[in-house]
Amino acid sequence: MNIKVIEDGGITSPLGFQAGAARASIKKPERYDLAVVVSQVPAVAAGVFTTNKFQAAPVQVSRRNIIHEKVIGFVVNSGSANACTGLPGLTDAEEMITKAAEAVGCYAEEMLIASTGVIGVPLPMGRILKGINDACANLSIKNGNIAAQAIMTTDTFAKEGAVQFDLEGKTITLGAMAKGSGMIHPDMATLLGFVTTDIAITKKCLREALLEANRDSFNMVTVDRDTSTNDSLFVLANGQAGNQLISEIESVGYKSFRDALSYLCTEMAKMIARDGEGATKLIEVQVLEANTNEDARKAARSIAASNLVKAAIFGEDANWGRIICALGYSGAEFNPDLVDVCIGDLKVAMNGQGLSFDEEVAKDILRNKTIVIKVVLKQGQAKSKAWGCDLTYEYVKINGEYRT
Amino acid sequence: MNIKVIEDGGITSPLGFQAGAARASIKKPERYDLAVVVSQVPAVAAGVFTTNKFQAAPVQVSRRNIIHEKVIGFVVNSGSANACTGLPGLTDAEEMITKAAEAVGCYAEEMLIASTGVIGVPLPMGRILKGINDACANLSIKNGNIAAQAIMTTDTFAKEGAVQFDLEGKTITLGAMAKGSGMIHPDMATLLGFVTTDIAITKKCLREALLEANRDSFNMVTVDRDTSTNDSLFVLANGQAGNQLISEIESVGYKSFRDALSYLCTEMAKMIARDGEGATKLIEVQVLEANTNEDARKAARSIAASNLVKAAIFGEDANWGRIICALGYSGAEFNPDLVDVCIGDLKVAMNGQGLSFDEEVAKDILRNKTIVIKVVLKQGQAKSKAWGCDLTYEYVKINGEYRT
Numbered sequence: 001m002n003i004k005v006i007e008d009g010g011i012t013s014p015l016g017f018q019a020g021a022a023r024a025s026i027k028k029p030e031r032y033d034l035a036v037v038v039s040q041v042p043a044v045a046a047g048v049f050t051t052n053k054f055q056a057a058p059v060q061v062s063r064r065n066i067i068h069e070k071v072i073g074f075v076v077n078s079g080s081a082n083a084c085t086g087l088p089g090l091t092d093a094e095e096m097i098t099k100a101a102e103a104v105g106c107y108a109e110e111m112l113i114a115s116t117g118v119i120g121v122p123l124p125m126g127r128i129l130k131g132i133n134d135a136c137a138n139l140s141i142k143n144g145n146i147a148a149q150a151i152m153t154t155d156t157f158a159k160e161g162a163v164q165f166d167l168e169g170k171t172i173t174l175g176a177m178a179k180g181s182g183m184i185h186p187d188m189a190t191l192l193g194f195v196t197t198d199i200a201i202t203k204k205c206l207r208e209a210l211l212e213a214n215r216d217s218f219n220m221v222t223v224d225r226d227t228s229t230n231d232s233l234f235v236l237a238n239g240q241a242g243n244q245l246i247s248e249i250e251s252v253g254y255k256s257f258r259d260a261l262s263y264l265c266t267e268m269a270k271m272i273a274r275d276g277e278g279a280t281k282l283i284e285v286q287v288l289e290a291n292t293n294e295d296a297r298k299a300a301r302s303i304a305a306s307n308l309v310k311a312a313i314f315g316e317d318a319n320w321g322r323i324i325c326a327l328g329y330s331g332a333e334f335n336p337d338l339v340d341v342c343i344g345d346l347k348v349a350m351n352g353q354g355l356s357f358d359e360e361v362a363k364d365i366l367r368n369k370t371i372v373i374k375v376v377l378k379q380g381q382a383k384s385k386a387w388g389c390d391l392t393y394e395y396v397k398i399n400g401e402y403r404t
Numbered sequence: 405m406n407i408k409v410i411e412d413g414g415i416t417s418p419l420g421f422q423a424g425a426a427r428a429s430i431k432k433p434e435r436y437d438l439a440v441v442v443s444q445v446p447a448v449a450a451g452v453f454t455t456n457k458f459q460a461a462p463v464q465v466s467r468r469n470i471i472h473e474k475v476i477g478f479v480v481n482s483g484s485a486n487a488c489t490g491l492p493g494l495t496d497a498e499e500m501i502t503k504a505a506e507a508v509g510c511y512a513e514e515m516l517i518a519s520t521g522v523i524g525v526p527l528p529m530g531r532i533l534k535g536i537n538d539a540c541a542n543l544s545i546k547n548g549n550i551a552a553q554a555i556m557t558t559d560t561f562a563k564e565g566a567v568q569f570d571l572e573g574k575t576i577t578l579g580a581m582a583k584g585s586g587m588i589h590p591d592m593a594t595l596l597g598f599v600t601t602d603i604a605i606t607k608k609c610l611r612e613a614l615l616e617a618n619r620d621s622f623n624m625v626t627v628d629r630d631t632s633t634n635d636s637l638f639v640l641a642n643g644q645a646g647n648q649l650i651s652e653i654e655s656v657g658y659k660s661f662r663d664a665l666s667y668l669c670t671e672m673a674k675m676i677a678r679d680g681e682g683a684t685k686l687i688e689v690q691v692l693e694a695n696t697n698e699d700a701r702k703a704a705r706s707i708a709a710s711n712l713v714k715a716a717i718f719g720e721d722a723n724w725g726r727i728i729c730a731l732g733y734s735g736a737e738f739n740p741d742l743v744d745v746c747i748g749d750l751k752v753a754m755n756g757q758g759l760s761f762d763e764e765v766a767k768d769i770l771r772n773k774t775i776v777i778k779v780v781l782k783q784g785q786a787k788s789k790a791w792g793c794d795l796t797y798e799y800v801k802i803n804g805e806y807r808t
Contacts, residue, residue: 054732054740054756084728086741086757119725120758229729307711308803315804321523324488325633328456336458337490352458353490354524393797399712400719 002165003263006173009162010144013175014198015240016040019147020139024131026124027079027117032150034131037194038073038104038139043238045071045112046207048214050231056083057093058113059232065097065109066234069203074112074234075100075132076151076192078179080123082115083229092123099129103136114192114232116153116179148177151192154398155179159271165260167253170243172199174264180221180272191272193218193233195264199257200239201246208249209258210235217265220301220386221273235261273387274370278394282370283313285386287332290377295332296384302330303373304388313371314390318362320348323373334377342374406569407667410577413566414548417579418602419644420444423551424543428535430528431483431521436554438535441598442477442508442543447642449475449516450611452618454635460487461497462517463636469501469513470638473607478516478638479504479536480555480596482583484527486519487633496527503533507540518596518636520557520583552581555596558802559583563675569664571657574647576603578668584625584676595676597622597637599668603661604643605650612653613662614639621669624705624790625677639665677791678774682798686774687717689790691736694781699736700788706734707777708792717775718794722766724752727777738781746778 012019017039024034047066049059065071075096082089097111115123135150148158162175180191201209214233239245246253274282285304290296303309306326312319320341328336341349344365348357365371416423421443428438451470453463469475479500486493501515519527539554552562566579584595605613618637643649650657678686689708694700707713710730716723724745732740745753748769752761769775 052729052732053738054728081725084725084753084757086755118723119728120753229725229732307799311800311803314800317804319522321485321488321633324458324523325456328458328633334457349488349524351490353488391800391803393800395711396715396718396795396797396800399715399795400721 003260004164006162006164009175010148010160011037011175011177011194011196012141012144013162014173014196016198016238017175017196018139018141019143020135020137021143021146021150022131022134024077024127026077026127032146033079034077034128034135035147035150036073036075036100036132036135036139037147037196039236039238041238041240042070042072042110043236044201044203044206045234045236046203046210047112047232047234048210050228052229054084054229056081056115056230057085057089058082058115059230060090061093061097062112062114062232065112068109070110071112071236072104072106072110074114074194076114077128078116078151078153080115080117080121081119081230082123084120085122088122092125095125096128096132099132100136103133112234114230116151116192116230119229144175144177151177151179153179154277156275159268159275161264161267163260163264165256167243167256170241172241172243172257172260173197174260176264176268178268178272191218191231193265193268195235195261197235197237198239198241199237199246200241200243201237201257205246205249205254206235206237209254209261212258213262213265216384217262217269220297220384221269221388270387273389276389277398278392279389280392281313281390283310283388283390284370284372285388286372286374286383288374288376288383289379290382291333291380293382293384295334296382299327299330299332299375299377300384300386302326303375304386307391310388310391313366314392316363316366318343318348318359318366320354323375324349327375334379338378340376344372407664408568410566410568413579414552414564415441415579415581415598415600416545416548417566418577418600420602420642421579421600422543422545423547424539424541425547425550425554426535426538428481428531430481430531436550437482438532438539439480439551439554440477440504440536440539440543441551441600443640443642445642445644446474446476446514447640448605448607448610449638449640450607450614451636451638452614454632456633458488458633460485460519460634461489461493462486462519463634464494465497465501466516466518466636469516472513474514475516475640476508476510476514478518478598480518481532482520482555482557484519484521484525485523485634486527488524489526492526496529499529500532500536503536504540507537516638518634520555520596520634523633548579548581555581555583557583558681560679563672563679565668565671567664567668569660571647571660574645576645576647576661576664577601578664580668580672582672582676595622595635597669597672599639599665601639601641602643602645603641603650604645604647605641605661609650609653609658610639610641613658613665616662617666617669620788621666621673624701624788625673625792674791677793680793681802682796683793684796685717685794687714687792687794688774688776690776690778690787692778692780692787693783694786695737695784697786697788699738700786703731703734703736703779703781704788704790706730707779708790711795714792714795717770718796720767720770722747722752722763722770724758727779728753731779738783742782744780748776
């Protein structure tokens with residue numbers, strides 16, 4: 001299948017979606033911090049949410065509303081997570097979707113919601129409700145980018161993208177925006193991620209495709225092994241592309257859509273890893289020839305998540321012992337005496353033992369902005385990739401001063 | 405029971421133990437980097453070892469030898485871990501215990517061994533064998549401290565201690581030394597730790613006491629969630645105190661010994677956490693009123709291990725949302741709506757929601773060198789403690805430059 005990347009594409013690239021954003025001064029003045037995205041016609045939706053036992057109010061509300069047959073859109077704010085805020089927090093989240101629903105003319109139950117920012121601080125509801133009004137007043141297909149900006153916290157750049165593919169003569173478009181920079185660790189949708197698409201698909205197939213795409217994309221990103229109380233990933237499909245409804249996961253249409261969704265989610269996931277708090281380098285860990293996909297995933301995530309691997313990459317030190325070590329405690333099954341390790345194209349360990357290599361060649365590889373670590377287990381055919389970033393002084397600084 | 409701390413005590417405080425150390429120039433010249441500890445009479449021994457799938461050569465050798473009925477002592481080097489070194493590494497480890505056994509006059513099978521330092525680098529065997537000779541030549545009850553120095557890597561101070569208690573008119577002494585500063589994470593003996601004691605006890609009871617003591621001490625320390633390939637904890641008991649042999653875990657003698665061993669291991673564990681790589685503060689996490697001990701342990705370790713909690717403590721920021729978040733993904737069972745959180749004596753969250761508190765009071769608490777985080781789950785009677793340290797610029801620096 002041909003997946004075409006749409007340059008400067010985003011959440012409003014698919015047919016029938018609009019976005020709006022506002023400066024609501026939730027935490028900092030003069031920056032976009034509130035976004036609304038809506039479909040012009042009702043859309044089917046699917047979502048995955050954090051497994052943290054503390055579930056932020058917007059997570060609770062969205063979990064409930066996503067069960068409905070159709071949704072219209074969602075509202076998102078940055079600056080305050082509305083987590084650990086008790087019943088008042090729940091009431092605030094309800095009020096936010098009610099306000100957004102009023103503004104766009106739908107039922108509150110047809111809106112989803114997500115929040116990100118500091119935990120345990122009540123929302124400034126006056127400013128937020130005004131912000132929702134403002135954002136709904138500037139809904140447009142041109143405002144995808146400011147919506148993507150509005151959901152940033154410590155992110156240094158807005159994360160958005162869009163792809164297209166052809167299906168039975170129709171063009172299917174998928175758009176996405178995401179935020180995530182810290183508190184990022186796999187095993188659920190660890191971030192805020194939003195995907196829109198104009199494909200016609202059943203709710204059941206959409207959900208299945210989201211689970212498949214999420215597993216090998218957002219779930220394979222780790223910045224710091226900290227799993228947020230607010231993680232949410234939604235996908236809305238409004239059917240405006242005019243394709244024949246996809247209702248079987250064995251169909252060609254389903255598989256094409258799933259591949260496009262996986263591609264887009266993976267691109268967004270890599271953007272998140274590259275923009276990990278304080279990061280200077282993107283780390284891609286490839287685990288090859290594992291016995292099972294689950295072994296490969298465990299191994300890749302463990303290496304990408306290791307503080308010691310991450311600090312070594314920051315220091316541009318080809319300290320492959322850290323990689324071996326993180327592999328060894330990953331829980332994956334393999335024979336330690338068979339493992340090969342490459343940093344970029346340079347093989348540094350073979351059959352579980354170090355090779356002598358040219359440190360200057362290693363340094364040259366480690367000076368790049370993207371570092372690929374390849375681990376070959378020689379057990380079977382399964383493989384996986386995980387993404388992380390280096391651990392830097394700046395990470396410590398950002399998180400030592402987060403609330404201030 | 406009265407446990408008496410012996411001032412300036414260490415590995416040679418119990419009757420019948422001697423230590424020696426040498427400067428073998430393994431990685432850096434002019435520092436002690438090789439230690440030998442021996443009992444003058446055969447001792448029963450017990451050990452716990454890393455669960456990392458890559459098991460360093462000395463771990464493989466010690467696992468095998470600790471099965472023997474009696475051991476005489478152990479040899480330890482810093483500077484090189486002898487991990488991922490294949491068959492040559494195993495041969496080197498065997499040669500080290502053979503040389504030590506020759507020097508002290510016992511069988512190689514009666515010696516244990518541990519190594520710590522860089523992974524994957526062959527040992528400089530010439531200098532090491534000479535070092536073993538030198539260390540054995542200065543065996544003395546006075547050399548516990550230089551032995552403790554010899555096992556340091558990035559540690560900033562030597563970790564040693566000793567305690568005594570009375571049992572049926574006899575004085576029982578336990579001594580210990582440990583190293584550990586990075587690559588420290590629970591779920592096994594995550595460090596090198598060595599305990600000597602003059603108590604008379606069966607091998608079976610000694611092993612049981614070690615497992616019990618280890619579980620709530622060394623296993624509750626976390627610096628960076630990285631589990632080493634070399635972690636080992638040995639205890640040797642030589643019976644020189646002259647007490648009646650302890651052979652039942654229901655006996656008063658067993659319980660007293662286990663309590664003293666737990667106390668000593670906990671003190672060593674706290675030293676390790678306080679000296680975590682780059683650390684400026686010791687963090688003690690107390691989880692109270694959990695349903696089960698395992699829930700309490702999971703919760704305490706998860707909070708102590710969180711990069712975000714650790715960075716917030718470094719920044720002296722009372723960001724309790726980080727604590728709540730790490731508790732939420734710990735896997736422990738509890739009701740999020742009942743949780744109270746205190747930082748020092750300051751209650752910052754109650755029933756899962758934030759309280760307004762005086763930030764200046766919080767700052768004053770966070771300026772201390774030891775920070776106690778208390779989490780009350782209100783589920784049952786179980787409790788646990790875990791220890792960690794803050795995450796600092798210095799951690800990143802140390803591990804960006806570890807091999808250089």
